[in-house]
Amino acid sequence: MSDLDSVFTGLKSKNKINQKVDYLKSLRELGFLTLVFFDKKTIVRLSGGGEYIVENSFQSSLNLGDNEVLSTSKLIKQKVIKKSILNNSNRVLQKNIFFENNCIGYLFFKISDGEERKISQQKIVSYYLSEHLENFLKSCEINLKTVNSDRILGNKILEIESLIGLTEITYSENESLDSFFQNILFNYISTLNASCGLIFLLDENSKSFDILSEVNLSYLKDSNKIIRANKGVFKDINQSKQSTLIDKFDKENFLDFIEKNGMVGPILSDNELKGIIVIANKETMSGLTKFNKEDLRLFESLTKKVSLAYDNIKLVDSLQKSTDLVDNIMSSITTGIIKTDLLGEVEYFNNAAQKVFKFERSNTLKNHYLMVFLENPKLISLIEKIEKEGEIIYENNLKIVDNDNDYHEINLTISPVFNNGRKYSGAVIAFEDLSDVNLIKSTFKKYVSENIVDELLQSGNEISLGGSKNNVCIMFCDIRGFTSISENMLPEDVVFLLNSYFQQMIDVVFKNNGTLDKIIGDELMVLYGVPIKSENDCQKAIDTAVEMFSELKKFNLENLENNYPQIKIGIGINYGEVITGNIGSTRQMNYTVIGDNVNLASRLCSHAKANQIVISESTYELLSDRRGFKKKNPIFVKGKRDKIENWIFEVT
Numbered sequence: 147m148s149d150l151d152s153v154f155t156g157l158k159s160k161n162k163i164n165q166k167v168d169y170l171k172s173l174r175e176l177g178f179l180t181l182v183f184f185d186k187k188t189i190v191r192l193s194g195g196g197e198y199i200v201e202n203s204f205q206s207s208l209n210l211g212d213n214e215v216l217s218t219s220k221l222i223k224q225k226v227i228k229k230s231i232l233n234n235s236n237r238v239l240q241k242n243i244f245f246e247n248n249c250i251g252y253l254f255f256k257i258s259d260g261e262e263r264k265i266s267q268q269k270i271v272s273y274y275l276s277e278h279l280e281n282f283l284k285s286c287e288i289n290l291k292t293v294n295s296d297r298i299l300g301n302k303i304l305e306i307e308s309l310i311g312l313t314e315i316t317y318s319e320n321e322s323l324d325s326f327f328q329n330i331l332f333n334y335i336s337t338l339n340a341s342c343g344l345i346f347l348l349d350e351n352s353k354s355f356d357i358l359s360e361v362n363l364s365y366l367k368d369s370n371k372i373i374r375a376n377k378g379v380f381k382d383i384n385q386s387k388q389s390t391l392i393d394k395f396d397k398e399n400f401l402d403f404i405e406k407n408g409m410v411g412p413i414l415s416d417n418e419l420k421g422i423i424v425i426a427n428k429e430t431m432s433g434l435t436k437f438n439k440e441d442l443r444l445f446e447s448l449t450k451k452v453s454l455a456y457d458n459i460k461l462v463d464s465l466q467k468s469t470d471l472v473d474n475i476m477s478s479i480t481t482g483i484i485k486t487d488l489l490g491e492v493e494y495f496n497n498a499a500q501k502v503f504k505f506e507r508s509n510t511l512k513n514h515y516l517m518v519f520l521e522n523p524k525l526i527s528l529i530e531k532i533e534k535e536g537e538i539i540y541e542n543n544l545k546i547v548d549n550d551n552d553y554h555e556i557n558l559t560i561s562p563v564f565n566n567g568r569k570y571s572g573a574v575i576a577f578e579d580l581s582d583v584n585l586i587k588s589t590f591k592k593y594v595s596e597n598i599v600d601e602l603l604q605s606g607n608e609i610s611l612g613g614s615k616n617n618v619c620i621m622f623c624d625i626r627g628f629t630s631i632s633e634n635m636l637p638e639d640v641v642f643l644l645n646s647y648f649q650q651m652i653d654v655v656f657k658n659n660g661t662l663d664k665i666i667g668d669e670l671m672v673l674y675g676v677p678i679k680s681e682n683d684c685q686k687a688i689d690t691a692v693e694m695f696s697e698l699k700k701f702n703l704e705n706l707e708n709n710y711p712q713i714k715i716g717i718g719i720n721y722g723e724v725i726t727g728n729i730g731s732t733r734q735m736n737y738t739v740i741g742d743n744v745n746l747a748s749r750l751c752s753h754a755k756a757n758q759i760v761i762s763e764s765t766y767e768l769l770s771d772r773r774g775f776k777k778k779n780p781i782f783v784k785g786k787r788d789k790i791e792n793w794i795f796e797v798t
Contacts, residue, residue: 323347323459328359330452331423335361337448338441340425341434342403346373346380347413347421355380355422363403375419383412384419389446391437401426407436411449413456420456423449482556484575485563486529490514493572502556502579504549521547528560532573536562543580555580613727619674619683619719619765620744621660622751623651623694626714628668635711643710644668650697658690663738669751673739676726684721684768688795691717691759695797718751720744720762742785749783750792759795766793 238254327345335343342362346355355373357366375384379392379401389411392404401408404426413421427434428441437445482499486492491512495505510518519525525546528539541558548554556577563572625631625647632640648665655662655672659680663671672690674683694715702712722743730736746762754760766775774796780789 324358326459330455331359331361331425334423334425334445334448338409338425338437338445339429340408341427341429343423343425345413345421345423348375348419358421366403375422379410380422383410383422387412387414387417387419389442389449391439391442393436406434409437409442409445411445412453413449414453415457415460423452480578482575482577482579485572486515486575487572488570490516490529490533492518498579499575499577502548502554502577503546504552506549521551525558528558529573529575532560532562533570536564536570538562544577613725615723616676616726616739617722618676618724618726618739618743619687619721620724620739620747621670621672621674621687621691621717621719622748623670623672623691623715623717624751624754625668626716626756628713631711631713639710643705643713647701647713650701651694654693654697655690658686658693660686660690664736676739677737682768682770684719684765685770687719687765688759688761688769688771691719692795692797695757714756716751716754716756717759718747718749718754718761719759719765720747720750721765721768722746722762745785746783746790749785750790753781753783753792754794757797759797761793761795763791763793 240254327347331343331345334340343360344357344363344366345359347358348354349356353374355375360366373380375381379390383390389409391407392401392410393407401410401424406427408424408426411423412419413423425445428437429435479496480498482502483494483496484492484499485494491514492510493512495503495510499505505518515529516526519529524544528541532539539558539560541560544556544558546554546556556579558575558577561574561576562570563574565571635643648670651670652662655670659674659678661673661676663673665671672687674680674687674690680686694717698713698715704710705712720743722741724739724741724743726737726739728736729738729740750760750762761775766772769775775793776796778792778794780791783790
């Protein structure tokens with residue numbers, strides 16, 4: 147509303163204009179005086195006559211001079227004034243009334259016949275009268291502005307108090323979203339004197355709106371109705387993204403509880419509708435009434451703050467999820483992590499670190515590393531070094547003692563942490579416990595040679611222990627006639643003889659980088675080419691077999707001195723594609739090889755007589771040293787339709 151409209155509204159409500167006109171008439175003893183006002187909507191107000199004339203073309207068509215004598219017929223024709231009011235006068239003196247440099251109306255003075263001589267005098271009177279009226283209007287404007295200012299100031303104070311109350315409603319990670327928004331809604335209700343309200347929040351999965359909070363509308367929360375932002379008032383809000391007054395009932399959006407009117411506002415995030423706030427039915431001393439534009443402005447201010455609060459909630463949740471994710475990752479990794487701050491106090495350690503050092507949270511967190519690592523002076527000196535130099539430190543095979551006085555061996559990395567100003571702000575201690583590695587290493591050495599174990603551990607990801615196809619050289623070594631030998635021996639002597647024999651043979655296997663697959667009774671199964679391939683796995687298998695016979699001679703000499711029987715062996719070797727991997731169950735598994743080529747190696751071993759090495763054609767073709775091997779007639783083996791080409795090495 148313009149200042150002029152406000153002035154007119156105020157004057158009209160108290161009939162001040164008519165009172166002023168009557169005063170002017172009595173002051174100047176004027177027989178006739180008519181005052182006509184109009185506004186931008188061309189609504190003409192006639193003071194004195196008490197009539198209103200609506201003429202849409204009034205402002206554009208009416209072009210009166212200032213302080214001129216006009217023909218009454220022109221005024222009557224243009225409906226500025228009625229004939230009955232002029233009392234048969236043919237002429238009037240007109241004077242423009244100005245307000246803020248705009249012509250807002252006219253003064254009309256009746257000019258009777260024979261009064262031409264008084265026109266000049268009346269023009270002077272009209273000038274003073276118009277000035278008087280203009281000053282009067284200005285004073286009315288000033289009074290109105292004062293009243294409006296007081297009202298606006300009061301509304302501003304209310305808005306500020308409401309916004310302060312809203313900002314005091316803070317969201318914490320321990321608080322439910324329902325509780326947070328319920329407090330928000332109560333703030334709305336109390337500030338705007340509403341009798342009821344709802345907050346709808348978008349479900350990101352279903353893209354529908356659920357009732358999150360309510361006041362005095364609990365019966366609506368039990369409804370299973372799906373609410374979307376493509377119908378009714380919600381559709382308008384989603385399109386405009388602005389708060390609005392609503393007067394209509396809306397069953398589509400649960401808004402049929404509105405008796406007088408209500409206000410609906412959007413909760414936005416990145417200009418997308420995430421929620422909707424509805425309050426309705428303003429309460430006063432005289433009962434329910436309607437919200438006005440001032441209420442809407444305050445409501446809109448509050449709603450914008452709620453949108454900011456929603457963004458903050460999402461940010462807090464996102465940060466919390468990120469923190470939880472980091473904590474879960476750090477807790478699940480096998481690398482020990484310890485973080486110290488600028489003061490040297492431990493501010494974080496993960497599960498792996500706790501497992502190795504046997505930390506107790508109460509005695510470790512916020513405690514200085516000098517006290518935490520009291521029994522590990524070497525570790526303390528390394529941390530002190532990094533505080534001084536600010537360079538990453540690596541330390542392998544560091545021996546440390548835990549809080550139970552048990553020793554561990556670790557590979558250690560200490561890294562400095564710098565703030566944005568590149569100043570030292572703490573350290574990260576990362577370490578790998580070698581206890582499990584050493585255990586694996588010692589266990590694995592029972593199956594493969596030490597150098598293969600070391601190579602496996604160093605290779606890391608390059609070694610695949612899963613099920614896969616590989617070309618492998620397989621060797622079977624079996625004792626000939628062991629059943630008859632053992633029948634004449636005590637059980638403990640049999641076990642001693644076998645253990646002594648296997649010790650000698652397995653040492654030869656490991657010496658030549660073979661992998662012991664299994665011991666089957668008195669038979670050995672040895673692999674070459676897994677888990678590590680060599681330059682010529684077949685030649686290594688032959689070298690192993692030849693050396694096993696050499697060691698067997700020494701072994702039998704010792705047996706002869708101790709009155710133990712002589713042992714004789716036969717060996718079969720085959721090269722081909724097999725499946726390698728962990729075979730078994732989750733509770734018990736064995737790394738081995740399976741396939742037809744494994745069976746063929748076993749069959750060749752069964753054809754080998756004492757002091758013989760029988761090899762397949764595929765093995766023979768890959769040998770770099772074929773001396774001593776003689777080709778024999780093809781043989782039938784179990785499981786094969788065709789005869790198998792073979793070569794035999796006789797050990798003398």
